Each structure stands twice: as C-alpha cells, then as structure tokens.
Amino acid sequence: MGDYFQTIVDLDASPEEAAAYADRGLAWLLSEGMVLPDRTDCVLGAPLGHPPGPNWAGVCGPEDASWEPGGGLDVQVGRTVFSAGQGEPEAVTCPRCEATTRLITDTWQSDDEAWEPFGAALRTWDEEGEADVVCPACAASVPLPEYRWADDFFAFAHLGFEFWNWPHFSDEFLTRFADVFEGHRTVRVWGKL
Ligand SMILES: [Zn+2]
Incomplete structure (x- = not known):
C-alpha cells in the first residue's frame, strides 16, 4: 500500500523567514492539539517528527475521521524541491x-x-x-x-509541513492552516512512496 504523504508548502516564505514561519505553523498545530510537542521516530526521511495529537481529526472531514494517522509531522526548513x-x-x-x-x-x-x-x-x-x-x-x-x-506536482520553496499517512486534508483545514502564514500562498503537495 505504501506510505502516503501530504506536504503543506509555504510558497512565499523567504530563506530568511522560513524558520520563523516554521515555528509559527508548528505552534498553531500544537495549540490545536493536532500534533504533540515531543518528537518521536514517526516520519520517513528524518529521524524524528511530531506524532499526532488528540485532535488530529481536525485536519479532515467527518468521512475520514476513522482513519487514524499512521505517522507524524516533519517540518522541513531550507531550500527544497517538494515533489509528488x-x-x-x-x-x-x-x-x-x-x-x-x-x-x-x-x-x-x-x-x-x-x-x-x-x-x-x-x-x-x-x-x-x-x-x-x-x-x-x-x-x-x-x-x-x-x-x-x-x-x-512540484513546489519550489523553503518551508514545508510534511505529514505521513494522515487522512486526506479537508479544504477547511487547509484554509485555516494557510491563514497562519499571513497571506502567503500555500499549496498541498502529496504523493506515495
Ligand atoms: Zn508563457
């Protein structure tokens, strides 16, 4: 079945701004209880990521709320070719x-x-x-x-929030999360490995 990722990419964060916006995005996800603060071995491609929090189902619509995430969140800061x-x-x-x-x-x-x-x-x-x-x-x-x-298929940017094996993100969640980035354009790059 493979592993399914969805990466929310901030297209407008400059290299200098990316770390600050990474902190801002993570703080919002933590405040919403969607991920947990202490990182564990729960993502692909990085040693540690943030596991799902008690309110993870806030990312999806009710039709997907029984799909418990099978992995966590890797926050990627730095120049990256995000690809499906x-x-x-x-x-x-x-x-x-x-x-x-x-x-x-x-x-x-x-x-x-x-x-x-x-x-x-x-x-x-x-x-x-x-x-x-x-x-x-x-x-x-x-x-x-x-x-x-x-x-x-591609996004060329400096900040991405990569979620592994999470349910399909709802438009409502994508809009709420995008608001955290103060008018920056965001895009969801997704695929399977
Ligand atoms: Zn042209």
Whole structure:
C-alpha cells in the first residue's frame, strides 16, 4: 500500500523567514492539539517528527475521521524541491501567458524534449536557489517557482509541513492552516512512496 504523504508548502516564505514561519505553523498545530510537542521516530526521511495529537481529526472531514494517522509531522526548513515523488508531472502552466505545456506524451511517457528546460532549471534551482525557464509559448523568461504544475506536482520553496499517512486534508483545514502564514500562498503537495 505504501506510505502516503501530504506536504503543506509555504510558497512565499523567504530563506530568511522560513524558520520563523516554521515555528509559527508548528505552534498553531500544537495549540490545536493536532500534533504533540515531543518528537518521536514517526516520519520517513528524518529521524524524528511530531506524532499526532488528540485532535488530529481536525485536519479532515467527518468521512475520514476513522482513519487514524499512521505517522507524524516533519517540518522541513531550507531550500527544497517538494515533489509528488512517483510518476511524471503531466503539465505545467506559465503564469504570464496562461499557456499549458504538456510534459507527457499521449501514451503517458515523459516528453523528454518538453521536459528538458524544466528539468535543467530544477537542478539549477536545487543547487543555487534561482532558475528561470523560457516559456515555450510566450518566450518570457519566468522564474521556475512561479510556474504552476498540474496536480501541484512540484513546489519550489523553503518551508514545508510534511505529514505521513494522515487522512486526506479537508479544504477547511487547509484554509485555516494557510491563514497562519499571513497571506502567503500555500499549496498541498502529496504523493506515495
Ligand atoms: Zn508563457
């Protein structure tokens, strides 16, 4: 069945701000009783995470409230390519001209030619924290983090709250949690490992 993660990414926290917003987000989750303060071995990819708190069901709708979380929360601070993990990104949309570029072929194979400039920019951003991609439709040079990905496949950011094996987050929870970040844009990147 694999492990299911949902990561709420703050798209607007700068490298300098990320730690402060991490503290703010965690404080809110603790105050709501959704996670516990003392970290344990409950997440993948990190030694320790925050286990679910008594009010964990506040993250989901009543239809999912019997799905007790099977893991905890890893707060990730620092430049990160947040990714849905398995499979390929299907498409990417330019924020300037709104044109969508398909990144897979009709037979669901990766379209290497379409992907190449994005893949190169992804590696550059991962190493240097900045990268532009020339939009194939309008030829504008656009910073990689500004592109929108189908199914929120990628997010390029400095702060993420990664929950392992939690029930599907409700829109209400996502909205309430996003409010903690004072108008920053947030996105939910999810996938299975
Ligand atoms: Zn464009």
